[in-house]
Amino acid sequence: MANLEDAPGTGQLRQELTGLQILLIVLSALIGAGIYMTDVDALQLVGPLGLLVAFLILSVIAACIGETVSHLVQLFPTPNAVFEYVYNFVDHELGWVVGFSYWYAWVTTFALEMLTAASITEYWGLNHIAIGVIFYVAVPVLCIVINSIHVKYFGWIETAGGLLKVLLIMILAIAFYAVAGKYGLGTGNNSTIGRGFVPNPDYTNSTGTAFCMALPLVAWKFGGIESTTMAAFEAKTVGDIALASRSIHWILIVLYFFYTLGVMFTVPWDASDLTSFHPWVNITKAANDSNSRLFGTFDRLDSCNKSTIGVVKGVCNIHRPQDGGPNPDVSGLANFVNAVLLYSVISCGNAALYMASRTLYGLASSERVRRKGISNPVIRYLGSTRPGTGVPFYAVVFSWLIFCWAPFLGFASGGDWPALADEGFLLVLWAILKVWNGNWNKVWWVSKDRNPSNPEMLRDCIDNLNSAWNKAAEREQQIEESHEFVAWGANGALNGHAAQRMSSARSDLGPTDRGP
Numbered sequence: 001m002a003n004l005e006d007a008p009g010t011g012q013l014r015q016e017l018t019g020l021q022i023l024l025i026v027l028s029a030l031i032g033a034g035i036y037m038t039d040v041d042a043l044q045l046v047g048p049l050g051l052l053v054a055f056l057i058l059s060v061i062a063a064c065i066g067e068t069v070s071h072l073v074q075l076f077p078t079p080n081a082v083f084e085y086v087y088n089f090v091d092h093e094l095g096w097v098v099g100f101s102y103w104y105a106w107v108t109t110f111a112l113e114m115l116t117a118a119s120i121t122e123y124w125g126l127n128h129i130a131i132g133v134i135f136y137v138a139v140p141v142l143c144i145v146i147n148s149i150h151v152k153y154f155g156w157i158e159t160a161g162g163l164l165k166v167l168l169i170m171i172l173a174i175a176f177y178a179v180a181g182k183y184g185l186g187t188g189n190n191s192t193i194g195r196g197f198v199p200n201p202d203y204t205n206s207t208g209t210a211f212c213m214a215l216p217l218v219a220w221k222f223g224g225i226e227s228t229t230m231a232a233f234e235a236k237t238v239g240d241i242a243l244a245s246r247s248i249h250w251i252l253i254v255l256y257f258f259y260t261l262g263v264m265f266t267v268p269w270d271a272s273d274l275t276s277f278h279p280w281v282n283i284t285k286a287a288n289d290s291n292s293r294l295f296g297t298f299d300r301l302d303s304c305n306k307s308t309i310g311v312v313k314g315v316c317n318i319h320r321p322q323d324g325g326p327n328p329d330v331s332g333l334a335n336f337v338n339a340v341l342l343y344s345v346i347s348c349g350n351a352a353l354y355m356a357s358r359t360l361y362g363l364a365s366s367e368r369v370r371r372k373g374i375s376n377p378v379i380r381y382l383g384s385t386r387p388g389t390g391v392p393f394y395a396v397v398f399s400w401l402i403f404c405w406a407p408f409l410g411f412a413s414g415g416d417w418p419a420l421a422d423e424g425f426l427l428v429l430w431a432i433l434k435v436w437n438g439n440w441n442k443v444w445w446v447s448k449d450r451n452p453s454n455p456e457m458l459r460d461c462i463d464n465l466n467s468a469w470n471k472a473a474e475r476e477q478q479i480e481e482s483h484e485f486v487a488w489g490a491n492g493a494l495n496g497h498a499a500q501r502m503s504s505a506r507s508d509l510g511p512t513d514r515g516p
């Protein structure tokens with residue numbers, strides 16, 4: 001697949017990514033806070049067997065979605081595929097809603113990963129000023145720089161980072177198994193899976209209710225399984241798209257399975273002082289215990305209580321003597337878990353910024369925007385790329401700026417960052433919806449192309465995947481074949497109906513070649 005030169009304002013992405021690079025970019029976007037945090041929440045809610053069953057159910061769903069996306073992205077590799085598929089094959093208006101929502105999801109993911117990184121470092125005693133400088137300024141700027149370089153080099157950076165992330169998860173799972181074997185965890189009186197479904201009375205006494213509460217927690221770590229659609233258009237060949245889209249869900253399921261087993265065997269999931277990342281768990285515990293420290297400052301003399309992350313605190317408390325300090329044999333593992341979690345969260349945030357920028361670029365550069373006569377300079381910038389790199393730089397910066405202020409709200413309320421961020425995101429969303437509602441009756445919001453069976457824009461995007469010469473040759477061959485068929489029908493084989501239908505089909509199809 002030949003590279004397409006990008007002139008200023010054309011908004012042309014570079015097709016430089018290999019299958020391995022796409023695979024590891026998507027893995028970096030998927031493996032973040034979810035795998036390390038929500039497993040412990042599900043353990044607390046329904047016990048080890050409940051977590052395992054929930055994981056298996058969600059794995060089947062993820063595999064089905066992954067296979068479906070794999071077929072779609074190989075047949076129709078197009079920029080901003082999530083938007084294009086819905087727009088052309090479902091509903092035009094719904095396509096815009098889904099496209100905006102998908103961009104919003106990745107933008108908030110980037111901001112929340114930075115918030116999570118800040119909370120992770122509390123285990124090492126960093127003060128709020130240091131946290132603000134590092135994770136609210138330095139790290140986002142670094143992510144912008146990485147996302148602004150040529151996509152070929154960005155792909156290699158993400159390849160190295162993704163391989164490191166996979167290696168760290170494997171090492172972490174092996175370390176969990178080693179600790180479980182050393183202290184006899186998960187066997188005998190400490191058996192985990194053998195205890196079956198164990199609903200936590202702090203939340204509910206019903207096994208079914210607890211299991212239903214655990215399902216969305218487990219599902220969180222599978223969020224973004226369709227992300228190959230966003231990087232597919234920048235692939236060198238369709239074969240590179242196939243490599244990533246066919247294997248991403250299976251690799252993810254295998255990695256998650258071995259890590260989840262390690263957590264089940266190792267983390268003391270039924271400990272009463274185990275801090276949860278999920279607000280509902282903490283609220284319930286604090287309401288039932290007037291002396292709870294889950295909302296206040298933790299005991300800084302106890303290193304285990306410095307962390308607000310359930311899996312880190314759980315590992316730190318493994319085989320801890322009654323009324324004694326943390327077990328020194330596992331303190332190193334707790335620090336390693338915290339470091340792996342921090343790296344995974346930052347890497348996930350970087351990949352989330354990539355996904356958000358490609359989604360926003362796809363929306364702003366859509367031919368439908370120009371058809372509606374919108375000449376807003378902001379939209380033109382967001383739908384353009386920088387000459388020489390093919391990177392939607394303005395979309396990258398805007399995707400960071402839209403919520404760059406949210407983390408700083410934590411300084412005004414003692415560091416309750418996630419809750420304040422959620423409230424800030426809701427306020428921004430409500431404001432955007434209000435603006436949307438106020439402009440609903442304007443002409444440029446109403447689609448003029450209401451024939452989903454004729455996806456013209458999707459075909460235009462697909463044409464970009466091939467060089468002009470190859471497509472021209474294919475078109476000539478198709479025209480010759482169609483002429484033969486039309487001539488055959490015109491000579492009386494089908495009383496002329498074939499000629500009429502084929503001529504109509506050729507006129508509807510439109511050009512299939514596109515210049516560089």
